[in-house]
Amino acid sequence: MTLTPTLEEARRRAGQDLIPVSASPALDAECLLACATALTRTQFRAHPEAALEAPAWACFQRLVERRLSGEPVAHLIGRRGFMDFELQVGPAVLIPRPETEHLVEAALEQPAASVLDLGCGSGCVAIALARAWPEARIDAVDTSEAALALARTNAHALSARQIRFHAGDWYAPIRGQRYDLIVSNPPYIRADELAPNAGDLRFEPQQALVAGPTGMEALHIVIEGAPAQLHPGGQLWLEHGYAQGPPVRDALAAVGFIAIETRHDLAGHERISGGRLEAS
Numbered sequence: 001m002t003l004t005p006t007l008e009e010a011r012r013r014a015g016q017d018l019i020p021v022s023a024s025p026a027l028d029a030e031c032l033l034a035c036a037t038a039l040t041r042t043q044f045r046a047h048p049e050a051a052l053e054a055p056a057w058a059c060f061q062r063l064v065e066r067r068l069s070g071e072p073v074a075h076l077i078g079r080r081g082f083m084d085f086e087l088q089v090g091p092a093v094l095i096p097r098p099e100t101e102h103l104v105e106a107a108l109e110q111p112a113a114s115v116l117d118l119g120c121g122s123g124c125v126a127i128a129l130a131r132a133w134p135e136a137r138i139d140a141v142d143t144s145e146a147a148l149a150l151a152r153t154n155a156h157a158l159s160a161r162q163i164r165f166h167a168g169d170w171y172a173p174i175r176g177q178r179y180d181l182i183v184s185n186p187p188y189i190r191a192d193e194l195a196p197n198a199g200d201l202r203f204e205p206q207q208a209l210v211a212g213p214t215g216m217e218a219l220h221i222v223i224e225g226a227p228a229q230l231h232p233g234g235q236l237w238l239e240h241g242y243a244q245g246p247p248v249r250d251a252l253a254a255v256g257f258i259a260i261e262t263r264h265d266l267a268g269h270e271r272i273s274g275g276r277l278e279a280s
Helices: 007-017 025-037 041-046 054-068 073-077 098-107 124-132 145-157 199-203 217-228 245-254
Strands: 079-082 085-088 114-118 137-142 163-167 179-184 210-212 230-239 257-264 270-277
Touching: 007 025, 007 054, 025 041, 025 054, 025 073, 054 073, 073 079, 085 124, 085 145, 098 124, 098 179, 098 230, 098 257, 098 270, 114 124, 124 137, 124 145, 124 163, 137 145, 145 163, 179 217, 210 217, 217 230, 217 245, 245 257, 245 270
Parallel strands: 114 137, 114 179, 137 163, 179 230
Antiparallel strands: 079 085, 230 270, 257 270
């Protein structure tokens, strides 16, 4: 009879194996072990000497093998933390990242009674705003039906029931409506910029990543369409690439935004920009 390893042995061995493919191999190993055993990380740290059950050991080995092939941990376990909650994720949506939490933080600085989230993906931004502003009217748009299905599931699980989800291309589903706030994390990568071996990005929807030849195509659509959808004095906040701050600020100013600001991510890069629509 083949003996299975202890929790600590399995965790340590996988952490070593994952070093070539992960920037956080020990954390990856712990997350996959928690998934395979249905234990919390606190529980298996409290009992490192416990042996894995054979089914859990087999499941853990399969998860580690898939991670070694490059699959994101978030896809393997089916969820990802964002702000103070957890979301279901999958190949149909971008994996929520810390940079996008900065988008939420910027948006929350000025209360809004009506919000539009363009390119909502997993629903992370719309849900975060709905949890902060339970009385707000929130519309969320995405062109992907698969992404919207997942976003609806997340919103229901997190009791963000005031969000109305719309399928369509950018502003098309909500023409004629106006908002106090528009937020968006649109595609902003150039078509020639995404390396074929670019880590987790290989497993994420390319239409949510790649904007076109310049990387600014989607950003221009969002910025140029915003004045017709905002109340006077309304705000627009966008996530963008680390080198796109100057052209995004120029584009905002060109269509009548004032009080334009840019925020930096944890690496010190320009990442979030926005402004207020000048009252006519």
